Amino acid sequence: MLLQLNNISKWVHSGGQKVFLLKDINFWVHEGDFISIMGPSGSGKSTLLNIIGMLDGFDEGEYSFLEESVHRLKEKHRANLYKQYIGFVFQSYHLLDELTVKENLEMPLLYKKIGGSERKALVADMLDRFNIVGKKDLFPSQLSGGQQQLVGIARALIASPKLILADEPTGNLNSKQGEEIMEIFKQLNNEGVTIIQVTHSEKNTAYGSRIINLLDGSIV
């Protein structure tokens, strides 16, 4: 068991009323899963993904990640945990515009305090693996959307996470680029990486092994 959510709820107060963003979510993930979270706008998909990624908190329930109770951890430990095990891929890529492809890839390694030569080797590996060696000195603005997302995935993978969280990874891409990205996810999954994606696209869910449908904050 990679992670488990028990009775997770999250709410906000609006006009004196409790409005549930997530309500009583029970959810577990095994290593090697490829899960798609679906649902209409406002159903709580991104909130759920952020909670899993420990970027957001919750109001009720229990969350354990690799047998550790996340809800009991302090901010600092939580950060260490996701730094070590989780990689993020975003809809709008979120590469740093001021850094080249190579430097963007290097960034997570810097925060993990990995030495210079090892960093170089890892970056070279990643560039090689995604076939972007020729682009290593370009800035994000010089790449197409699909290429940027490729770099985004490479950046998420570089620190060898156990889990990749992808929030609509193909949302900004045309269908051909989207397919390419999903193929890569598929391949990664085959290599043993656990993936959770939020998506609108029925087509994308086909790549995954399990689908979670959300409606108004609850799993249906």
Added chain:
Amino acid sequence: MIKNYIKIAWRNAMRQKQFTILNILGLSIGISTCFMIGLFLHSEMTYDTFHEKGDRIYRVNQPNIWGDWNELSSATGPNVATALREDAPEFEEVTRLLSTGAQIVRSGSDDEVNLYNEEAYFAAGENVFKVFSFEFLQGNPETALSEPMSMVMTKQTARRYFGDEDAMEKTVEVKDDDGTWKTYTVKGVLDNVPYKSHIQFDMIVSLKSYSEMMNAHGWKWIWTSFSTYGLVKEGTDIQAFTNKIQDIPPKWAPPTTKRIFNQTFEEFTAGHAWTLDLQPLRDIYMSDAPVFHSFGPTGNPMFMKIFGAIGILVLILSSINFMNLSTARSSKRAKEIGVRKVLGSKRKALIKQFVIESTLYVLVGTLFALILVQLSLNVFNAIAEVQLSLLPYLISPLFLVIVLLFVLALGLLSGSYPAFYLSMFRPIETLKGKVNSKFRGKGIRNGLVVFQFTISIALIICTLFVQKQLTYTSSLDLGLKKDNILQIHNIEQMGFDTETFKTELISNPAFSKVGKSFGIPPNIWSGDRYKALGGENDVVQLRNVRTEEDYLDVLGLEFVAGRNFESTRPNDKYKVVLNEEAVKTLGWGTKETYTTNSPIGKIVALASGSEDEFEVIGVVKNFNFNSVKQKIEPLVMIHHQNDKVWDYGAGLSFYSMRLNPEVIKNAAHLHTVIEGIKDEIALVDSSIPFEYSFMDQAFENTFETEQKMGLVLNIFTLMALIIACLGLFGLAAFTAEQRLKELSIRKVLGAKVSELALLFSSEFTKLISIAILLASPIAYFLVDEWLKDFAYRTPIDIWVFIGAAVSSILITLLTVGLQTVRVASVNPVKNLRAE
């Protein structure tokens, strides 16, 4: 990692050139101003530090026994030193310097005379160089002044008299009061006096040369033309020592007061304590009291305080500027912060990143500032009349360490707020671009802008009042007509009878009136002790000036009672004319009471040794014979031929001429007239130095310090204003970005461009209005304090405040105008589409 930070910082700086330039510019202006002031303050505070035994040298001060006893004076009688040598073994050496006043000195033979009026000319005891470490190039410091008629001079002085020849053992002649020439032998040549010395001399003669005068007078404790310096032994407890020497004046001075004033010591001091005060050498230059000393420049502690405060303020302003501009850019950096956090950066690492970034900015700003300082140093030196230089500091490791610490400190200060503010962003929000919709940190940022403008506006108001006061004082009715009066100096050198010269002057059509006097406004300082005759009257201190009747006409004085001296009445020479203030001081009432109790015919008597009595024949309306910074003092005008006063026949004298504007058409003509007088004086005696002045200029010059301060204040106010405007510009850009969506929606709903512009500027106008409200009382307080130094003050008018307020609002609107137009005229669809 640091390499990564620097890389990001550099690429960000390059991408947003406008912000980078604003940032560096603001920092450079602030830092260079601060450095310039720092150099100035350091220079001013390190006067007299070159003396080897400087930390053991003290000057002995005493009360001003000729006027206000509560005022400390650096002038003592010659016998303070002798008494200290006797009674104060804690002093290793006690030396005294006599200020002789300017002397005329010549060298060479008849066909090639080098003649100068030496102003930096003193006499000193033979041990003076055991106390002070002025550097000898030739001669023996121990013995150079041990003989009468010996002297030392500086290198450049020696060059003036002897050219390239060796000056040692050569002779110069000094003109004595009676017109004879006395010969002195050069016994030492010194290096030029360092500029940071409160004692500035070109020549020092041995005090023994004056032994006749020193022995003849019985005035040993009241001949206050000396300054006394002592070198204490090591380990002396100065406090205890100071207490001990308080016994000296009561012990030694009584014979003098008895002999000169026929008064006991107690009667003479009239209840005041004749104290002796020990002032450390290094404090002398920059001290509030005593105000004057005779041998060189004095610092201005108020100047120091104002400069210091401005330096710090300008630095704070530019630091705030940096904060505002950095946080204003925050939305541009928000994504980076979010990504970094998601990729595992802790908040601490982000704070570190931004502090490093701000330190880099400060470093670059400092480098530019150093260049700026070097480039503007000459101008500053000219304005402030100092000799600062930056280059010697640059090779001093201590200075470099200080600069480095300064950069780190300012970097930390300027980076702290942006770092905390930026690192606070929550990754989810920033990645979704939500940060734009919130006005986080707006209160603080607005507060900072208000603070900046409060300072700037307060400075503007102060500057305006300094100018106003200067204009006011130069247009004051002084009670005398100071314009068009030409004054010829050194008339005393012609001997006593100057009637022939006067006849020459009168015959010149360029002059409508000509008169001689032994003092000229605004520099009439001499005074004496007087009392009103009849009854038990207090001794009072009155200023006096010896003049001939025509001089009062030259000044254009107005008689409120009695008459002027008349040459047809020989007895007038023992009579006096008073000013109204003197009448009041003597207890004879004011102008209103003159009809019932006229001061005319009353008798005023000297109360310092002689008891000579003088009858009052006239009273003139009060006029300013000193700087208008001071109140009008009581004044006695004594006939120049009155031979009963002690200084009859001595002292500096002047001819003053009222120019006839009908005759003198232009500056060139005036120049010719002045050259004519010069030639005439040269005919009488070619050794008389020709000097002239104009009275209105002399009055102007009494405000030299204030004028200089005004100028410097103007410059710094401008700096502060520029920095504040840069900050405002940055904030306007930031707000424009923040409110783009709101303004776009308003525009879609039908708002006009002008309405939007008004809406947008009103926020800033509000901030500036708050700043005006805060700045006004601060400025009022400062101006009020400053004006207290002046006897005549310009009113603190409300319109100056209003003027400053209106102009600062105009500057504000001008600064944000660009942003306003940009925001108001943008196509709304562009901004709403992103949502």
